[in-house]
Amino acid sequence: MSVQLEPVEALDLWRRTIVEGVRRESPDLTTRQMALLLMVYLTPGPHTVRGLAAHLKVSKPAITRALDKLGQLDLVRRKVDPQDRRSVLVQRTVHGSVFLREYGDMITAAAASAEVAPRAA
Amino acid sequence: MSVQLEPVEALDLWRRTIVEGVRRESPDLTTRQMALLLMVYLTPGPHTVRGLAAHLKVSKPAITRALDKLGQLDLVRRKVDPQDRRSVLVQRTVHGSVFLREYGDMITAAAASAEVAPRAA
């Protein structure tokens, strides 16, 4: 279960995770691309381009390009909707699941290290 | 105090926060810029360009440009080191403190909403 995370602690957790991500220079994803990825994996589908664009309040081309990038990294896949062939359904991949799983572990690791070594300002 | 945050919960918290940030399109900061900002505010100083570059494993010009952006948003300020005038010390600003404070609140808000409404996948 979650906790009543205080703002300062939350920020510190944020820092540890983001800094670690920058260091690894792992798939160097944009904030938008990451948001899109998380939407697809942690939110009930089906996910269409327009739906994602509306929810994130960005233009459709932005979603298209983000999908290009994520698809090329095999983190996500496109599938034409059989019901309405104008629509595109965004689907998950094994590689994407693994990636996010590891990312989640990275966050919890950051949280764990924060417990033993309290922040310094 | 912190919690043993489980990976899935951590990811969901991450999603809520990032998505909210994208929606607001608030100061639209790069991941690197955000990492830099958090470093300056949550880590004991003094902070120099080379130090930050080394810690984040990025090139010095990248730090310089990030400081340009953050400075222009008044989230951070430069000051020549009086001891060694080759160095530049990165300092905090009132506006930056407020910004991060609000960001922390946004994270905790996301965590709170997660408690009442468990994720759906």
Add this chain to the structure above:
DNA sequence: AGCATCCGTTTCACTTGCGAAACGGATAAT
């Protein structure tokens, strides 16, 4: 059938970020 509407993508011109290398100014070493 014909026309209007809704999709996602592509084009366009623009902005922004990137690393490597070169640069000027400040300090250290001889």
Add this chain to the structure above:
DNA sequence: ATTATCCGTTTCGCAAGTGAAACGGATGCT
């Protein structure tokens, strides 16, 4: 007093993201 070294910044050429608008293809309407 030179010379060498270290600092942050500025070029340079390049890669990638942005929204608006136009586009082709699929569906809905009459």
